[in-house]
Amino acid sequence: MQKLFVLLLVGLATAVSFPTYATEELANVENISKIASLVRWSGVFFSIIVIAAMWLLLKFINSMVASFGSQFVQYRMLLQKLQSFMQFFIYVSTGLIVFMMSFRINDQILALIGGTLAVSVGFALKDLAASFIAGITVMIDRPFQVGDRVTFEGNYGDIITIGLRSVRMRTLNDDIITIPNNKFLNEVTTSGNYGELDMQVVIPFYVGMGEDITLARDLIQEAASSSRYIHLPKPVMVLVKQTITDNYLAIQLTCKAYVVDTAYEKLFETDITLRVMKEFKKHNINPPKISVASHS
Numbered sequence: 082m083q084k085l086f087v088l089l090l091v092g093l094a095t096a097v098s099f100p101t102y103a104t105e106e107l108a109n110v111e112n113i114s115k116i117a118s119l120v121r122w123s124g125v126f127f128s129i130i131v132i133a134a135m136w137l138l139l140k141f142i143n144s145m146v147a148s149f150g151s152q153f154v155q156y157r158m159l160l161q162k163l164q165s166f167m168q169f170f171i172y173v174s175t176g177l178i179v180f181m182m183s184f185r186i187n188d189q190i191l192a193l194i195g196g197t198l199a200v201s202v203g204f205a206l207k208d209l210a211a212s213f214i215a216g217i218t219v220m221i222d223r224p225f226q227v228g229d230r231v232t233f234e235g236n237y238g239d240i241i242t243i244g245l246r247s248v249r250m251r252t253l254n255d256d257i258i259t260i261p262n263n264k265f266l267n268e269v270t271t272s273g274n275y276g277e278l279d280m281q282v283v284i285p286f287y288v289g290m291g292e293d294i295t296l297a298r299d300l301i302q303e304a305a306s307s308s309r310y311i312h313l314p315k316p317v318m319v320l321v322k323q324t325i326t327d328n329y330l331a332i333q334l335t336c337k338a339y340v341v342d343t344a345y346e347k348l349f350e351t352d353i354t355l356r357v358m359k360e361f362k363k364h365n366i367n368p369p370k371i372s373v374a375s376h377s
Contacts, residue, residue: 124182131182135175142167208261209246215262216245224265225272230280230343232271233260239343253347279312279339284350286357287324287331289369294321294332297366304356305338310349312339331369 146164150157220243225231229240231250238252248265250258274280288297298319305317320335336357340349361367 121183121185124184128179128183131175131178135171139168139171208263211263212246212261215264215266216243216247219243219248219262219265224270226276228343229275230273230346232273234264234268236260274343278342279315280343280346281315281337282340282346282349284336284338284353286334286336287326287369288334288361289367290323290330290332292332292366293364294334296364297332297361298334300360300364300366301334301336301353301357304360305336305353308338308349308352308356310340310342310345310352312341315339326369329369 142164146160150160153160225240227240227243230238231240233250236250236252236258238250238256238258240248241251241257242249245262247262248260250260252258286297286301288294298321301319302317305311305319306313311317317336317338320337322333322335324331324333326333336353338349338353340346
């Protein structure tokens with residue numbers, strides 16, 4: 082009797098759930114039918130032909146640009162810019178043609194396109210809006226100015242433009258770096274001159290423990306003061322301290338002098354270094370030779 086009762090319950094549950102399952106399956110079939118009715122199947126075949134033609138056209142354009150670019154070097158950059166514009170135009174045009182040929186345009190398709198575009202534009206504008214607001218903050222707060230020589234995230238160079246979306250920096254290797262403005266809100270930026278033409282340059286020198294430190298300091302002071310790139314209205318300082326470098330005890334003499342123009346920073350540093358090395362050799366002032374390991 083008990084087994085019969087269990088079988089009745091199972092049969093009743095199956096009978097109740099079967100209409101719900103059948104209704105869900107019917108709804109799925111209707112949705113698939115609606116989607117299939119929006120596709121223009123004859124246009125799909127021609128869309129494949131259009132895509133193949135686009136691929137061949139792009140291959141032809143790339144080969145032509147490479148050929149003309151090697152023959153007319155002076156126009157290579159212009160040809161590459163035109164190539165990028167044409168590729169973008171071809172991609173967009175092909176996408177529109179394929180879409181128009183493959184789908185029947187109605188209210189459902191337009192609603193789907195509108196929703197997709199709204200979500201895509203929203204995600205795309207998120208970072209753009211953040212950079213735009215950060216650009217206004219940079220212009221108001223002014224952590225640096227155009228022409229400043231700055232250090233940011235390991236990059237060192239001159240700020241050439243400050244835009245609403247990004248900042249462009251030219252490094253000492255003549256590379257152009259584009260940095261989004263929102264990066265400057267959370268990272269530390271170091272400006273060497275902050276709107277001024279001159280800038281302090283720090284040049285370390287190392288001599289042995291037994292050398293004439295006073296003479297070495299005076300030679301560095303004289304070399305910096307007589308450089309053609311020195312900005313004399315500001316002082317020249319030579320700081321002295323004992324240090325350990327590469328397992329050697331040494332006296333570090335740090336020259337701090339101002340270059341007349343940030344553009345001459347490395348020339349200024351090279352000029353002083355050559356002058357100091359020449360005078361050190363002339364006066365027998367030697368680099369450190371006392372190893373820490375040998376006296377431990």
